[in-house]
Structure formats: C-alpha cells, structure tokens
Amino acid sequence: MYIYQKSASNYFADMTNSLDERLVTLEEFIIQAQNRFPGATGELSQLLRDIGLASKIISREVNKAGITNILGNDGTTNIHGEAVKRLDLFADEQLISALERSQITCMVISEENDGIVRLRSQGGKYIVYLDPLDGSSNIDVNVSIGSIFSIYMREPRYEPTVKEEDALQPGVRQVAAGYVLYGSSTTLAYTTGLGVSLFTLDPSIGEYILTKRKITIPTKGTIYSINEGSYNSWDLGLKKYIKYCQEEHAETKRPYSARYIGSMVADIHRTLIKGGIFIYPHSKRYPKGKLRLMYECNPLSFIIEQAGGKATNGERRIMEIEPLAIHERTPIYIGSPENVDRVMEFLYEYQEQAV
Ligand code: P6P
Numbered sequence: 193m194y195i196y197q198k199s200a201s202n203y204f205a206d207m208t209n210s211l212d213e214r215l216v217t218l219e220e221f222i223i224q225a226q227n228r229f230p231g232a233t234g235e236l237s238q239l240l241r242d243i244g245l246a247s248k249i250i251s252r253e254v255n256k257a258g259i260t261n262i263l264g265n266d267g268t269t270n271i272h273g274e275a276v277k278r279l280d281l282f283a284d285e286q287l288i289s290a291l292e293r294s295q296i297t298c299m300v301i302s303e304e305n306d307g308i309v310r311l312r313s314q315g316g317k318y319i320v321y322l323d324p325l326d327g328s329s330n331i332d333v334n335v336s337i338g339s340i341f342s343i344y345m346r347e348p349r350y351e352p353t354v355k356e357e358d359a360l361q362p363g364v365r366q367v368a369a370g371y372v373l374y375g376s377s378t379t380l381a382y383t384t385g386l387g388v389s390l391f392t393l394d395p396s397i398g399e400y401i402l403t404k405r406k407i408t409i410p411t412k413g414t415i416y417s418i419n420e421g422s423y424n425s426w427d428l429g430l431k432k433y434i435k436y437c438q439e440e441h442a443e444t445k446r447p448y449s450a451r452y453i454g455s456m457v458a459d460i461h462r463t464l465i466k467g468g469i470f471i472y473p474h475s476k477r478y479p480k481g482k483l484r485l486m487y488e489c490n491p492l493s494f495i496i497e498q499a500g501g502k503a504t505n506g507e508r509r510i511m512e513i514e515p516l517a518i519h520e521r522t523p524i525y526i527g528s529p530e531n532v533d534r535v536m537e538f539l540y541e542y543q544e545q546a547v
Pocket of ligand 1: 326327328329419454455456457459482483
C-alpha cells in the first residue's frame with residue numbers, strides 16, 4: 193500500500209488529466225488504473241470486475257423482482273435471527289460464484305453464511321467479505337438496497353488451508369472496498385485507497401459508466417440520519433446532539449433535516465454526496481450496535497474516509513478496531529468530518545455508563 197500511496201497524487205492527477213471525456217467504462221477504468229502500476233498482477237482488477245459482473249446480474253433481478261416472484265422470505269433466518277429473503281440468497285450465490293470463477297479468492301465471509309466459505313481456489317490471495325443485499329427488509333417495498341464488499345490479502349499467505357482467524361484483520365488492512373446501490377439507477381462506488389470513484393450502470397449497454405472521479409464528501413452537512421425510534425435508549429450525549437441538530441443554526445437559519453432510509457448503503461451514499469452524518473448507536477436492544485463491523489462498517493468507512501470523511505464507534509476509528517469475530521457488530525458515527533467531530537464533542541461532554 194505504501195508504494196500505492198507514494199505515487200497516489202501523480203497517479204490520480206495523471207489519470208484525471210489523461211482520461212478524455214468519452215464514456216469510460218468500469219472495465220476500462222480498472223485496467224487504466226492497473227496499468228499505472230507496472231508491478232500489478234491484474235488479480236485485484238479481475239476481482240473488482242468479477243464483483244461488477246455479479247452486481248449487473250443482481251441489478252437485473254432486483255429491478256424485476258416483483259415480476260419474477262423472487263420477493264418474500266425463503267423461510268430461513270441468518271446468523272442474526274433475521275428472516276432471509278430469496279433475493280438475499282440469489283445475490284449471495286451470484287457474488288460467490290463470480291469469485292469462484294476467477295480463482296484468486298480463497299475465502300468469502302458473507303452475512304448469509306454462518307461460517308467461512310472456503311472457495312475451491314485455496315491458493316487465492318484474497319479474502320472477500322460480503323453483505324450481498326444490505327437493507328433487504330426494504331426489498332418488498334421498492335426502497336433502495338445494496339451490496340457491500342470488502343477485500344483483504346490473506347495473511348499468512350502460504351498456509352495450505354485458509355482459516356477463519358486469517359480473516360480477522362482491522363479495516364485499515366483492506367486493499368479495496370465498495371458498494372453497489374440498486375436504486376432509481378444502479379450505482380457502484382469503490383476505492384483501492386486512492387480516492388473513491390463512482391459509476392452508473394447503463395442497462396441499455398450493460399456497462400458501468402464512470403460518473404465521478406475522486407469524489408469528496410462535504411466537510412459539513414445539514415442532514416442527520418438515525419432511527420429515532422430508539423431515542424429512549426440512547427446515551428445522554430446522543431440525545432443532546434440530536435436536539436442540537438433540531439435547533440435553528442446560524443449559518444442556515446433553520447434546523448438540520450432528518451433523513452433515514454433504513455438501508456445503510458442508501459443512507460451512506462446520500463451522506464457521501466450531500467454530507468451530514470449517519471448514526472447507528474449501541475442501545476438496549478443492540479448493546480454492541482446493530483451493524484456488522486467487517487462487511488458493513490469497515491468497507492463503508494473506507495469509502496467515506498477516502499472521500500475525506502470520518503467514521504468512529506464513539507471511542508475510536510472504525511477501521512482501527514481489531515476484530516474478534518467475523519460477524520461482530522459495532523456502533524457507528526460516520527459522515528462529514530465536522531459533523532462527526534461535533535457529535536463526538538456531545539458524547540464526550542455528557543459521557544455516562546454505557547446503556
Ligand atoms: P433499523 C438493514 O437491515 C440494516 O442492516 C442496515 O442496512 C440499516 O442501516 C439498518 O439495518 C436499519 O436498522 O433498526 O433502523 O431498522
């Protein structure tokens with residue numbers, strides 16, 4: 193990563209300047225990025241293309257789900273006791289089979305599988321975490337849902353069989369991460385640690401087209417995003433912060449706006465574009481928070497940090513948390529740097545025993 197970082201500035205400046213204004217597809221963009229690193233093997237590029245392909249297939253099914261009767265529960269529950277929707281399983285299968293084909297991934301950890309999924313390519317050098325279809329409770333009501341991915345190098349590299357412990361790496365060790373948002377259009381955002389690029393799927397040609405290079409989050413926003421139904425179980429500092437958001441602010445002469453979609457990918461994408469803050473705190477129901485560290489919070493924190501934002505669990509940077517379990521949960525405060533700093537000030541000022 194150091195080599196990448198050392199050349200990050202001229203690499204991105206070079207790319208930004210050299211790409212002409214014709215349509216740039218995801219495949220072209222990935223190859224052009226890879227070609228700037230003579231040492232690159234092309235494997236990470238292939239992995240990103242695999243995920244892009246699988247997401248196109250998922251997008252097609254999501255966009256016609258009501259017609260093909262793929263909606264509704266399949267009668268099982270995932271490790272968290274949540275009802276699994278058939279589209280979840282379809283997305284999980286598509287992503288895992290795409291990763292199997294390229295044989296550079298040795299293991300997948302997914303929200304839809306209780307344990308690790310060892311792939312046939314045990315020599316593969318990447319480990320991939322997936323939330324195949326985040327926000328699935330919104331599938332039946334036509335609200336945006338998303339896929340989230342987080343990519344690590346396997347450590348140790350040369351053991352014959354990969355183990356669950358090999359996947360317990362802090363978010364700062366991600367080599368790439370991103371999401372696909374199945375909304376009014378299908379949008380893919382990813383980072384390899386050199387900024388965030390945004391692509392929109394053109395279904396008429398089946399290609400993701402580059403729509404934003406090196407996207408940056410507003411340093412401060414006027415939107416706060418939290419499920420206020422759990423207000424009574426919040427820490428005092430969080431209650432005071434939300435009341436602060438609801439006051440008239442000097443710079444805008446009005447309170448902040450509340451927006452909460454209930455699909456983390458959609459709420460984070462809006463935060464990336466418009467600024468503000470998304471919060472899922474710990475509570476009586478979720479003493480460690482509801483959202484999963486490894487396949488929701490770490491990848492989305494990587495994206496937001498690469499765009500200039502911040503992400504914390506209320507005490508420390510999300511991406512510095514040393515994971516103890518592949519499905520562990522964490523509270524998360526994520527978004528524009530000034531908004532995250534401000535909520536931390538309230539939490540610190542009114543800190544009390546955890547709920
Ligand atoms: P709540 C969706 O089920 C999810 O995992 C995230 O996408 C979303 O941000 C959160 O849970 C919503 O949880 O408790 O507000 O319904």
